[in-house]
Amino acid sequence: xxxxxxxxxxxxxxxxxxxxxxKKAIHGMGYNMVEEVRMGKYFELRIAExxxxxxxxxxxxxxxxxxxxxxxxxxxxxxxxx
Amino acid sequence: xxxxxxxxxxxxxxxxxxxxxxKKAIHGMGYNMVEEVRMGKYFELRIAExxxxxxxxxxxxxxxxxxxxxxxxxxxxxxxxx
Numbered sequence: 001x002x003x004x005x006x007x008x009x010x011x012x013x014x015x016x017x018x019x020x021x022x023k024k025a026i027h028g029m030g031y032n033m034v035e036e037v038r039m040g041k042y043f044e045l046r047i048a049e050x051x052x053x054x055x056x057x058x059x060x061x062x063x064x065x066x067x068x069x070x071x072x073x074x075x076x077x078x079x080x081x082x
Numbered sequence: 083x084x085x086x087x088x089x090x091x092x093x094x095x096x097x098x099x100x101x102x103x104x105k106k107a108i109h110g111m112g113y114n115m116v117e118e119v120r121m122g123k124y125f126e127l128r129i130a131e132x133x134x135x136x137x138x139x140x141x142x143x144x145x146x147x148x149x150x151x152x153x154x155x156x157x158x159x160x161x162x163x164x
Contacts (some may be wrong), residue, residue, distance in 0.1 A: 001117075007124050022125070025148055031140055035083075035128045042089050042124035043104070046117045058113055066107055 002047045004059055006077040008068045009040030043067055045081070055079065084129045086141055088159040090150045091122030125149055128164070137161065 010016050016038050023037040043063075049055060059077055068075045092098045098120050105119040127144075131137060140160055150157040 009124060009126070019125075022148065024143055026127075029144065029147065031144060033129050033131050034144075035130050036126075037128075038126040040124040040126075042091060042122040043101075044091065044118075044120040044122075045108075046119075047115055048117050049115050062108055062111065062113060062116075066104065067110065 001082040002049060002052075003023070003082045004043075004045040004047060004053065004055075004077055006043040006059070006063060006067055006075055007040060008019050008043070008057065008063075008073050008075045009038055011071060011074050036076045040073070041067070052079075083164040084131060084134075084137065085162045085164045086125075086129060086137075086159055087123040087162070088127065088145060088149055088157055089122060090125070090145070090155050090157045091120055092154060093156050096154050116143075120160070121150070122155070126153040 011040075013036065018039045019037040022039060023034060025033045045059075047055070056079075063075045064070055065079070089102045100121045101119040104121060105116060106117065127141075129137070141161075145157045145159070146152055
């Protein structure tokens with residue numbers, strides 16, 4: 001079994017309104033030293049597969065078509081053996 | 083400057099309807115070997131602070147009060163020096 005941790009976030013060039021709103025709220029708590037907040041999505045996929053070969057290809061396909069909007073978002077992932 | 087990566091996800095006991103819906107969509111792509119999908123939130127905070135001491139306390143406060151709904155969600159984070 002593989003545990004794949006996927007991180008999806010806006011590309012640097014894309015304005016992140018949610019991140020800006022959260023930053024304001026954090027400043028409202030008195031933590032003005034927080035200079036930037038970026039928000040994204042986090043997925044954990046458990047994959048019942050024995051063969052590691054070809055796994056990246058499948059994960060890329062799932063990310064490109066489903067988990068990320070690749071025009072605005074970029075993704076990275078980590079593969080762990082469970 | 084510190085870069086703090088925060089991962090917020092549902093506690094194990096909590097049903098994750100979004101994760102279930104995504105799993106169905108992944109199976110619809112033909113990837114039935116994906117047995118579980120859990121979805122959460124991912125944050126990157128850039129913090130202009132020189133002193134590492136006390137940083138965890140501030141991040142815990144921000145997570146407990148703002149980034150996570152601690153009744154249903156749990157969080158973990160990594161601190162990197164930038």
